[in-house]
Amino acid sequence: MRFSHFFSSATVLALVAAVAADAASDVINLTSDNFDAVVNPSSLILVEFFAPWCGHCKALAPHYEEAATALKEKDVKLAKVDCVDQADLCQANGIQGYPTLRVYRHGDYTDYTGPRKADGIISYMTKQSLPAVTDVTPANFEEFTKADRIVAVAFLTSPANAPGPEFIMTANKHRDDYLFGASADPAVADAAGITPPAIVLYRSFDEPTTEYPYPVGSAKSQDIEAWIKELSIPIIDEVNTENYQTYAQSGKPLAYLFVDPTDARREEYLSALQPVASKWKHNLNFVWIDAIRFGDHAKALNLNEPKWPSFVIQDIRKQLKYPYDQSQEVTAEEVDKMVAQYVDGKLQPQLKSQPVPETQDESVFNLVSKQFEDVVFDDDKDVFVEFYASWCGHCKRLKPTWDSLGDRYADVKDRIVIAKMEAQENDLPPSVPFRVAGFPTLKFKQAGSREFIDYNGDRSLESLVAFVEENARNPLDPKIPFRTKNDTQAQPETHEHHDEL
Template identity: 65%
Template sequence: MRFSSVVKAASAVAFATLVAAEGDSDVLSLTASTFESTVNPESLILVEFFAPWCGHCKALAPHYEEAATTLKEKNIKLAKVDCVEQADLCQSHGVQGYPTLKVFHDGEPSDYTGPRKADGIISYMIKQSLPAVSEVTVANLEEFQKADKIVVLAYLPTPTSSPAPEFSAAANKHRDSYLFGLTSDPEAIAAAGVTPPAIVVYRAFDDPSVEYPYPVPSATVKDIEEWVQDLSIPIIDEVNGENFSIYAQSGKPLAYLFLDPTEEKRDDYIESIRPIATKFKGKVNFVWIDAIKFGDHAKSLNLAEAKWPSFVVQDLEHQLKYPYDQSLTVEPEAVSELVEQFLAGKLEPQLKSQAIPETQDESVYTVVGKNFDEVVYDDSKDVFLELYATWCGHCKRLKPTWDSLGDHFAGVKDRLVIAKIDAPENDLPPSVPFRVSSFPTLKFKPAGSREFLDYNGDRSLESLIAYVEESAKNSLEPKVVVEGENDTQVVFEAHDEL
């Protein structure tokens, strides 16, 4: 059994030195000549690849040092590589940004996916050092129950009783996120006050222990992981860059309470929302967020005024926003009603949109949120749409090519629209079956269809033209107007001579 004194290690975080004195660091400095001889013999070691000029690396440094000091007691080493001095070494390990952290098990690397604060690094690396499922006895039961923020413990008649295989599979899948244990020790089971088979989640927040409410022997990996994931999210907690991924991965809508953290009534506002968060637990995740630090995020959620507290529900799956009217005081009853209406599908999302251009003089048509459906879903036309951001370097480089593409097909703009939309400034309507995660994103919608095709080819003008010619449903032959008899006009499609 490799589990021991986890609580002592976690408690030591508060007493570890933030930054070791110069020359007395517990972080090993590696070079090309020492890397393999240091890393390969270790069953577990964490390596940071950094650049001295990198701001994120500087911010990580004291936390990394603190974690190294604490984990030294567990015989878990932390090391670093200066990628300015050891450029070839970093390149050989596929380092493309700073800081890059990699976990090495017996010389084999894997990406570090944990937090970048000291306690998070310590917790993550302790989990890496343990078997996916730790053996628990009466001797270490109480210690194990409090060993991490989320502890999942199975109490079974024997180590192989159902659902031990499913439980182990779930543990292997989520070992980076949660601490898993199993006991069949009768004394431990008696001390826990449970009747086997049972699975209990122990938490450092909300209800400290929650027992699996369904028949345990038939629990599957999916059942266990979904139950634990739901319990791993507090009723209401502060959200930030460290834990946002937990909420994003849950797939549930996210309700934000934006607060000024210096406000005297901050805790009162949070507690007034807690009963509502409890009421909708499992359907909507509730968080509070630093409105001063994350003011730009408030704007992206269509909270136009810097007025706090403010409240908004975000449908993460469809990237739709439902803000509470900022002209009104945030009242718990009204918040509850808004969430109720949202879940019932009775609320219309608030869509951000630039003004519709008064004229469209360019060969590339400017689409905004307000005219998206009208322009893009015009069944009579093929539409090739660029979703861009003004700050995106790739978008800036594409612009002259995209303009040239519009010029090339200017003669058939009655059948083909080369278009663009500033995605950060214009919300896509609910009718759109995709969301944008990178820029530029290029989508082709054939005439008469509601399907959007992804363009993943190179961005040369020749390739874009070829793609349009291949994908368009309408004829791309330009029309020629000639004068007929009695001053009538006759329209012909131009064709090459045979």
């Protein structure tokens, strides 16, 4: 049977054109078979993880091709991974959205943060190909150390000697974050008053000059990186939408002073708090925030009154809030005491909670923060909780199905709880090992366990029931007798006679 019986001539021509175009492409196709072999040896390569059905990927494709051709002359490679065809490879690399672009250097990557047009890609990757470390000379030393908010300079005995190679690795990783320079010229070290080898950080805030305090000869890239990151955050500075991620990614709790920016005493408040912030800098990041612009954020941190200044500590990782009593005046002395209690683990978080419902008439249990631990950590019961937000459209669509799930197990409430909790009105207690990041979030806790199982299936009743039946430890057929541990403990002991062998 001839080929033409299956395909039209137009289809054949299209396939031939597609093969020819792919053969002529300057973008390298990566698969699980060649990914490591291509990426790991490359000093610089841009990799796009894409899905063929993705509209943004389709729009990027011609620009990516054009940039690949232009950058080929500069020995800068561009590559792509089809995440439908190479699903396991993309999953192994933690790809969660399309397109995801990463700049790799010898197997290590940083996120691509440049434009998505051809000329922008070319410009960005050209800069990436240039040395990450500027050669510092006696002529440019003064200007260079003031050229950016944070400037790191390595004073070396020779470029090859420590900490030169590790410093270059740090610079390559953070070339978009900070300015890096190096010099092996004794005249530059003399001008700086530094004895090589040394690394010095120059800042436009706080202490303007800080020398690396540990043995510099044994400094590794991760040590230098951690040191710069620590010093890149001011003792106390304004936080806003532009720099919040810097604080969030630091891993430290955030201590906010909410201030009305038009208040004539604003600088007085900040000056008073400066010594406290300096004292506890290694434990928390201190910031001030526009209380008028970010009033809703204040409420989210359990500062319920529009009274400024107000102070609150937030454990960003656990999403726990420790507000200062708003009925009391904010003073540096009291803030210092509060922070000391927090650092010592003696300060209790304030949990937002709706009132405990007077009745529970529905088949789905209406859960609030005040009773979370008693209900969810009941060892006798399996518990399936939906964390929702009242405004969430997906949650509204799930509601009738979730109600039906509750109805299905209404006759076995003594052994399984189907519950719902308004997550934006109820904080999770510190004993809970997860935070809710999206809505709806569905979590299952088995009887006798403190571990939570994520539900990631579809939202049909059949799938939810199958998940419950698979994971529940208690019998869910009401005809099967069920006795809780407490019931068992309450039973009188019986002594049966048995002959011994």
